[in-house]
Amino acid sequence: MNDLVAVTDLIARTRTFIREVVIPAEPAWGETLSDAALQRLRAQAKDAGVYAPHAPKEYGGLGLSLPQWSSVFQEAGYSLIGPAVLNCMAPDEGNMRLLEVVGTDEQKERYLRPLVGGGIRSSFAMTEPHPGAGSDPDALATVAERVDGGWRISGEKRFISGAEGAAFAIVMARTEATGDHSAGATMLLTPLSAEGVRIGPSIRTIEAAISGGHPHVTFDRVFVPDADVLGTPGGGFRYAQVRLGPARLTHCMRWLGLARRAFDISLDRANSRSLFGSQLADLGVAQSLIADSAIDIDTSDAMIDRAARVLEDDPRAGAALSSIAKVYCSEAVNRIIDRAVQLCGGDGVSSGLPLIQYLNEVRPFRIYDGSSETHRWAIARRAAKARQRDVDAGEPRRDIVNPRIVGGAS
Template sequence: MTTPTEHWTREQLADIRTRVERFIDDIVIPQEPAPGQTLDLATRDQLRVAAQEAGIFAPHVPQRWGGLGLPISHWPEIFEAVGRSPIGPVVLNCMAPDEGNMHMLSEIATEEQKRKYLSPLASGETSSCFGMTEPHPGAGSDPSQLQTLARREAGQWVIHGEKRYSSGANHAGFMIVMAKTEPHDDPASAGATMFIVSMDAPGVSVPRQIDTIDRTIGGGHPHVVLDEVRVEEDDVLGEPHQGFRYAQVRLGPARLTHCMRWLGLATRAQEIALQRANEREIFDAKLSEQGIAQVMIADSEIDIETSRSIIARTARLLEDDPRAGSRLSSIAKVHCSEAVHRIIDRAVQLCGGDGVSMDLPLAQYLNEVRPFRIYDGSSETHRWAIARRAAHRQRQNAMHAVGTDQ
């Protein structure tokens, strides 16, 4: 986590939030690509320079590595403000997968690795991707199905396997690769290692772009082949065989920052719907005064506020007790990924035909948030884990009660 020495006063935080909101409204939103189009790299780079000049770039990265150094408990309102534009996160360099990778590097990497990878990532000089998911029957919802292998050979590691849905791989300078490392003949083994692999390394190729419904940010979610890729011992991220533990270090905060950013987009959708509902008159009354429309508007307000509350609570917990925070982030992820989808879907409905057209951005917003119910753990995987933890808690409590009765 960001070190407590990077202390922020209430006034400083309010100032950053105001500056971020103004920057998004005045500088970023006017440069958004048309609905259904992708942000071009020249505009992205020009906006990134403006964000750096405005002193709001990489808000989550420790100051030592070039960011603002905001502690995680202060990320929610900043990330929500950034997420009001679908291109805001990439402009401020706090988008997935780089943001999660920066967090993991700052927590786990050696000083040398931080200099080599975290520093240029934080400054926007390079970008990264994360390779966990594989073609079937490999890792997806169940990471223990990992098929990519890494073996030691003549003082190096040799990685062999395939990854898919590696977001940003088309533009990335390096990939953090999850590979199985011990013992390969035991399918139940949880041993896996994370490696930092240059996308230019011999044996790395990107043979296929996978076309998904989200469009706004380039870089895609491609298929990546790792064919006998050789890396050095120094390219192991953290300790060997600790990959699954490190994945949790990354995922707890990473799935919560997705909630923050997508909540920002959902609040923008609600603003568009409210403006329409206040202007449009049908059946002799404004839409915003018609009961059934009011139910939709109110339900979205409730979804916004409940999402904000669970995000804020989880962020505080992630700072104070990362394991408990990671568990709560699973519940927050299910709630927020489904809530933002409901909010944007209601906004589409309130805007009628325009809602599903490309005259308004709402249909594209739906396409941007829909995959969030699948990546970073699908709603079903999380519900399965949440139910198992709840049942386990009851068993533990029952055993404890029996123990204290005796």
């Protein structure tokens, strides 16, 4: 079976599994999926051959390449609990990618294998209380001091998704120059059971799809041995791009899958509801909402696919495209679900349909992994600098006024 046929088959099996096994097991409004129920569903996902599609085969996954992820992740995202069941949910999915690319063999055995297997969860500890790191990573305030045999981490993090109940965190800390390594940021694999780690207080947010909440995590001179440095000291910001570029896209993939679910709900309502002597789907106002959502879905899908292909071949260019995709998709997904709410009227904002829950889940996506405004700032800078490089290389400026036209020269 060639790769295309195999991936097409996996997409179809994932679609069936989500609709026939996962959706019937979704918790009721206001409830959460228990760990026992999650493990039962994961065992069924493994039996169905749809578990951990993105993870390396040698560690228990299906080994898809990044450009093959989107359709499978979208099928998983058609259910709010689907990504967790298939173990392709944040923050674990991004940490698996980082460990696969940067980790040593020993680190992969200790952290990656059980993470893929679903026996543990993880978190990524970057964001800090103001004035520490948030949208501006250069403001990183947590420090790791060099000591005999390793490092001691001191600092406070917040909005650390998944930290409650996680086995370990990948901690970003500022480090001074040491030996052959320059000053900068360093990633340290840190068990959250280590002495000096304190989790809490919790931060309540409007979404609940990520297990383990988004609490504060404090590190009080926490010792991490040299063997648990991820990559090399001082290289943390560079390694972060290994995680952040794909992670932006996988968020887009999962939430676009949920937007498709909301769109289907609204289409079913439009096809079955009669108003003013016509079906809702035949009324021009409703058709405009439906058409705009169909456009947003197909445009988002295409942007994700292009960014994933480029990211696989050229990480630098792909990271820039993933930034554009993240802004567009995060806002498009909100628009799609909001239109679905509007088409469903009163039921759209009630517990009778899951749409308002979906809207709560996707709203933070315009903030995390870089707010839309932060990305727009970076996108604009890249565009202006790229154009200036072209002009400096001899490309004519296009804003020069033509005096023959403006001045009416004879």
